[in-house]
Amino acid sequence: MTSAPEPPSPVTSITGPTRVGGSGADAFDPEHLLSMRGIAKNFGAVQALRNVDIDIPVGEVTALIGDNGAGKSTLIKAISGIWAPSAGQIFWKGKEVHIHTPRTATDLGIATVYQDLALCDNLDIVQNMYLGMEETRFGLLDEIKMELATLKTLSDLSVTTVKSVRQLVGSLSGGQRQAVAVARAVMRESEMVILDEPTAALGVSQTAQVLELIRTLAAKGIAVIVISHNLTDVFSVADRIAVMHLGTMVSHGPIANYDTASAVELITTGESSRVPSTLSPAQ
Amino acid sequence: MSTPHTEVESLATPEDEVSTNLVAQLKRVWQGDSGLLPILFGLAALVIFFEVRSSVFLSPENITNLFVQSTIFVLLGMAEIWLLLLGDIDLSLGYATGLGGAVAVILVSSNYRWPWYLALPLALVVTTACSALSAFIIIRFRLPSFIVTLAMFLGLEGVLLYVINAQGTGGSVSVQDNVLYNLVNGNLTPFATWTFVIIVAALLSVMMLRADGARRRSGLDGRPLWITVSKIVMLGVAGLLLILVFNANRSSFAHVVGMPFAIPIDLFVLAAGTFILTKTKAGRYIYAIGGNTEAARRAGVNVNRYRLLAFMFSGFTTGIAGLLYVSRLGGISTGIEGGTYVLYAVAAAVIGGASLYGGRGKMIHAVLGGLVIGTIANGMSLLNMNAATQYIATAFVLLAAVIVDSLARRGNTSAG
Numbered sequence: 151m152t153s154a155p156e157p158p159s160p161v162t163s164i165t166g167p168t169r170v171g172g173s174g175a176d177a178f179d180p181e182h183l184l185s186m187r188g189i190a191k192n193f194g195a196v197q198a199l200r201n202v203d204i205d206i207p208v209g210e211v212t213a214l215i216g217d218n219g220a221g222k223s224t225l226i227k228a229i230s231g232i233w234a235p236s237a238g239q240i241f242w243k244g245k246e247v248h249i250h251t252p253r254t255a256t257d258l259g260i261a262t263v264y265q266d267l268a269l270c271d272n273l274d275i276v277q278n279m280y281l282g283m284e285e286t287r288f289g290l291l292d293e294i295k296m297e298l299a300t301l302k303t304l305s306d307l308s309v310t311t312v313k314s315v316r317q318l319v320g321s322l323s324g325g326q327r328q329a330v331a332v333a334r335a336v337m338r339e340s341e342m343v344i345l346d347e348p349t350a351a352l353g354v355s356q357t358a359q360v361l362e363l364i365r366t367l368a369a370k371g372i373a374v375i376v377i378s379h380n381l382t383d384v385f386s387v388a389d390r391i392a393v394m395h396l397g398t399m400v401s402h403g404p405i406a407n408y409d410t411a412s413a414v415e416l417i418t419t420g421e422s423s424r425v426p427s428t429l430s431p432a433q
Numbered sequence: 434m435s436t437p438h439t440e441v442e443s444l445a446t447p448e449d450e451v452s453t454n455l456v457a458q459l460k461r462v463w464q465g466d467s468g469l470l471p472i473l474f475g476l477a478a479l480v481i482f483f484e485v486r487s488s489v490f491l492s493p494e495n496i497t498n499l500f501v502q503s504t505i506f507v508l509l510g511m512a513e514i515w516l517l518l519l520g521d522i523d524l525s526l527g528y529a530t531g532l533g534g535a536v537a538v539i540l541v542s543s544n545y546r547w548p549w550y551l552a553l554p555l556a557l558v559v560t561t562a563c564s565a566l567s568a569f570i571i572i573r574f575r576l577p578s579f580i581v582t583l584a585m586f587l588g589l590e591g592v593l594l595y596v597i598n599a600q601g602t603g604g605s606v607s608v609q610d611n612v613l614y615n616l617v618n619g620n621l622t623p624f625a626t627w628t629f630v631i632i633v634a635a636l637l638s639v640m641m642l643r644a645d646g647a648r649r650r651s652g653l654d655g656r657p658l659w660i661t662v663s664k665i666v667m668l669g670v671a672g673l674l675l676i677l678v679f680n681a682n683r684s685s686f687a688h689v690v691g692m693p694f695a696i697p698i699d700l701f702v703l704a705a706g707t708f709i710l711t712k713t714k715a716g717r718y719i720y721a722i723g724g725n726t727e728a729a730r731r732a733g734v735n736v737n738r739y740r741l742l743a744f745m746f747s748g749f750t751t752g753i754a755g756l757l758y759v760s761r762l763g764g765i766s767t768g769i770e771g772g773t774y775v776l777y778a779v780a781a782a783v784i785g786g787a788s789l790y791g792g793r794g795k796m797i798h799a800v801l802g803g804l805v806i807g808t809i810a811n812g813m814s815l816l817n818m819n820a821a822t823q824y825i826a827t828a829f830v831l832l833a834a835v836i837v838d839s840l841a842r843r844g845n846t847s848a849g
Contacts, residue, residue: 268725277721281717301653
């Protein structure tokens with residue numbers, strides 16, 4: 151798609167372990183479940199994304215951070231098939247893919263849990279977990295099979311606070327709802343789970359539950375992308391950080407290379423006097 | 434990269450702790466999704482009130498009459514529930530049911546002389562098609578069902594007047610076919626009544642016990658056995674009472690006994706609707722669409738297909754209601770109050786416990802709600818109360834039901 155990749159901007163070139171250049175499949179590292187190269191997205195004259203490169207490794211939590219309007223959601227939507235990028239390449243397990251519909255993303259094994267969770271309050275946990283992919287027996291719903299599988303998935307994820315999986319989702323707390331939405335994604339055998347602001351509306355203990363859940367996902371070998379505004383959460387849960395600023399990926403690397411101050415600096419100004427010296431292992 | 438190792442067990446929400454509290458549990462039963470208790474209590478209160486005031490109320494004759502009277506509310510309520518579950522409404526059901534009845538009456542009349550086995554199914558096709566047309570317009574042009582079915586309401590009233598007047602029989606057509614006439618006015622023999630009730634009760638008992646057994650075999654915590662057993666006992670008692678009521682002679686100048694055909698028809702519609710709603714994907718999706726359309730869409734549910742399907746189920750049920758309506762009245766006339774009937778249909782569903790906000794309700798709710806409306810009408814006329822009082826009483830019951838619905842809804846979602 152990008153026959154003539156744009157030259158990388160100065161900022162991207164000095165940051166991140168990403169092999170910058172966006173020149174195609176040879177840049178692929180088998181550790182990376184998903185790699186994006188030179189992704190751009192235009193809405194009319196507005197450039198929402200410019201030449202974004204990112205690699206998402208398996209079994210790790212990547213925190214995608216940035217101010218409002220930095221392009222985090224736009225990038226996520228390109229991965230989850232809400233819209234196709236205007237330019238750039240996406241590699242899934244080393245093969246170039248074109249994710250044009252949410253269905254394509256789901257089929258690849260990418261599950262996105264949006265902030266609104268998309269749960270039906272009037273259905274119970276089992277019914278929500280299986281919505282759209284019900285198990286049937288002789289054409290009729292197989293409630294027992296679905297309930298057993300739900301119990302197993304929740305216990306695999308160490309979700310222990312729900313009293314009964316036959317509880318209506320509307321009666322659950324915010325953290326429990328988040329857990330159901332995540333479990334739903336996991337049960338679909340997703341290899342990558344994207345969480346959009348999973349802790350935004352939660353209290354302290356609920357947040358702790360969700361962060362715990364995120365670590366459990368990563369421990370199961372799932373690649374996790376978390377969008378968050380909360381740097382405390384980010385530093386407590388993430389293995390890697392990717393910072394976006396005005397539609398570009400300004401920094402990208404293991405969390406050890408950052409601290410709260412440098413992250414804030416990157417989020418607000420797009421550059422940091424301190425980060426470049428501590429990283430760029432690719433060079 | 435510290436892993437937040439918090440004691441997850443200790444993070445149970447306050448709500449969990451309250452649940453051990455008996456009061457809260459009772460409250461949940463009262464508000465719960467399956468809570469038939471408020472409506473059963475209400476119905477019992479009405480029955481006691483009317484029996485105290487009028488000694489005829491609980492006579493076999495009057496109870497049988499009450500069931501037959503309520504049939505139209507029960508069936509139209511069940512038709513409306515399909516749509517209320519989606520968060521939609523159909524205002525045209527009253528005239529659609531009239532049109533369905535009219536089609537049947539006219540086709541078997543001396544003008545056309547169709548056999549009943551063609552005329553009756555065609556009536557059902559007509560009402561199903563009316564609902565499908567509404568659904569198509571609603572979906573295709575993304576219009577609110579309220580407005581589209583309001584237009585349909587006016588349109589169908591016009592069509593109905595036209596069709597009846599075209600018969601040249603002075604604004605009404607009477608039933609001239611025995612099968613159609615007997616839908617409501619015919620009775621099972623006392624022996625058939627026994628057989629029917631016993632088979633239905635046995636079937637339900639076996640189904641409940643088997644469902645419990647299957648859960649227990651899979652290691653899931655089932656309902657305690659005593660709940661199922663007490664349900665079966667209540668079922669048996671209710672069945673026995675019905676047999677005694679229906680098999681008692683209810684005429685002073687002839688021998689009239691047996692269960693009216695209308696009852697098995699109601700039960701069949703109830704069973705079919707409940708089956709679809711609880712055992713099939715279609716039912717599950719109808720609930721999901723009513724609960725959160727966007728969530729259903731994102732889960733891959735073809736929202737439009739299942740909305741259309743629900744409208745068609747509703748139309749089919751409306752057709753059955755129309756057949757029983759003309760059967761009971763012995764014909765169809767241009768004076769049919771389709772507007773009142775549709776409002777009673779919505780009222781039956783909501784009084785029974787279905788939610789106007791979508792996603793909550795069961796077929797049985799319409800049956801109980803329809804019986805409440807029928808009981809009020811029946812009891813008040815026994816007490817020689819005028820229509821004005823009846824309307825006002827029904828208004829209060831409806832209002833009470835909607836308030837309970839709204840409170841239950843708040844109770845369900847306030848947690849977290």
